[in-house]
Amino acid sequence: MLFGHRKDTAEHTAAVRADEAPQEEKKQGFFARLRSGLSKTRGNMTEKVDTLVRETERIDDDFYEGLEDILILSDCGMKATTRLIDQLRERVERDRIRDAAQAREILKELMVEEMDIPRPPLKWPMVMLVVGVNGVGKTTTIGKLALRFQDIGRKVMLCAGDTFRAAAAEQLSIWAQRARVPIVRHEEGADPASVVYDAVRSAKAQEADLLLVDTAGRLHNKKNLMDELDKMRRVIDREYPEADVRVILVLDATTGQNGLSQAREFKTVCDVNGIILTKLDGTAKGGIALAIRQELAVPVWYIGVGEGIEDLQPFNARDFVEALF
Numbered sequence: 001m002l003f004g005h006r007k008d009t010a011e012h013t014a015a016v017r018a019d020e021a022p023q024e025e026k027k028q029g030f031f032a033r034l035r036s037g038l039s040k041t042r043g044n045m046t047e048k049v050d051t052l053v054r055e056t057e058r059i060d061d062d063f064y065e066g067l068e069d070i071l072i073l074s075d076c077g078m079k080a081t082t083r084l085i086d087q088l089r090e091r092v093e094r095d096r097i098r099d100a101a102q103a104r105e106i107l108k109e110l111m112v113e114e115m116d117i118p119r120p121p122l123k124w125p126m127v128m129l130v131v132g133v134n135g136v137g138k139t140t141t142i143g144k145l146a147l148r149f150q151d152i153g154r155k156v157m158l159c160a161g162d163t164f165r166a167a168a169a170e171q172l173s174i175w176a177q178r179a180r181v182p183i184v185r186h187e188e189g190a191d192p193a194s195v196v197y198d199a200v201r202s203a204k205a206q207e208a209d210l211l212l213v214d215t216a217g218r219l220h221n222k223k224n225l226m227d228e229l230d231k232m233r234r235v236i237d238r239e240y241p242e243a244d245v246r247v248i249l250v251l252d253a254t255t256g257q258n259g260l261s262q263a264r265e266f267k268t269v270c271d272v273n274g275i276i277l278t279k280l281d282g283t284a285k286g287g288i289a290l291a292i293r294q295e296l297a298v299p300v301w302y303i304g305v306g307e308g309i310e311d312l313q314p315f316n317a318r319d320f321v322e323a324l325f
Helices: 010-014 024-037 039-044 046-055 061-073 078-094 100-115 138-151 168-179 192-205 222-239 257-269 288-296 317-324
Strands: 126-131 156-160 210-214 244-252 274-278 300-304 312-314
Touching: 024 317, 046 061, 046 100, 061 078, 061 100, 078 100, 078 288, 100 288, 100 317, 126 138, 126 222, 138 156, 138 168, 138 210, 138 274, 138 300, 138 312, 156 168, 156 192, 192 210, 192 222, 222 244, 222 257, 244 257, 257 288, 274 288, 288 300
Parallel strands: 126 210, 126 244, 156 210, 244 274, 274 300
Antiparallel strands: 300 312
């Protein structure tokens, strides 16, 4: 089933790199939404850091222990927290810092450095296999990605590879209509690899830039999931060798360390290239972005701080930390 494509124009071609370098006014607008969306996160982490800083008369072991507790409780994870505290101690001692407020600024810089993993350049044509457990907002995120890339002039197609969840294909079809992009879907219970096969053939025939593949969100049986993803990947590699294939994992930021556990599980069954963090406007503690960097060494590609289409944006470590603080 096909819906109208927006054709590439000179205007759109000039805006293709807008995904990496948004216009300044758009960037400022998103920063305001990011700051607003992270308000609950600030209450969980940053305000506690600020209180610790105000109450610290001298930087000593009590200060570092208090900071360590805050970071761990903010879902930064033990590995990332230990690394940050060690780096902070080293910088404070090296530069002979005595003011806790200055230590706070150093902490911000260290957090930016730790999370700033550059996303690989986008290459076309591309296939994104989008994975994640049910309930993380995977299908909605695919729809937002479709709109995002379609709006900068890319020719996008959707593939309803989740044939197990009731109404998954229907939900994705609604997003296809909103984005005015084609979708390939089969009946519920069909073999996902056969859907991918048809989608790849359609993407090649229509010279699509990007094929977004929704996948089943089952993690309770890793072997079935691994077999299914492996079969889909083999179909893509065989039928579409010219495509750049990326596996993108969608995580619900509000699940904290549980989300990190999910990420580890998925990384054992497939080569995850990037992370999309959703629901950061909820009760997320924010540190999960840092924990992902330390535990998985996988870059966060996008973050979602709201329900709107414009609330899914490329992750920028400095903007993220500035909005937190």
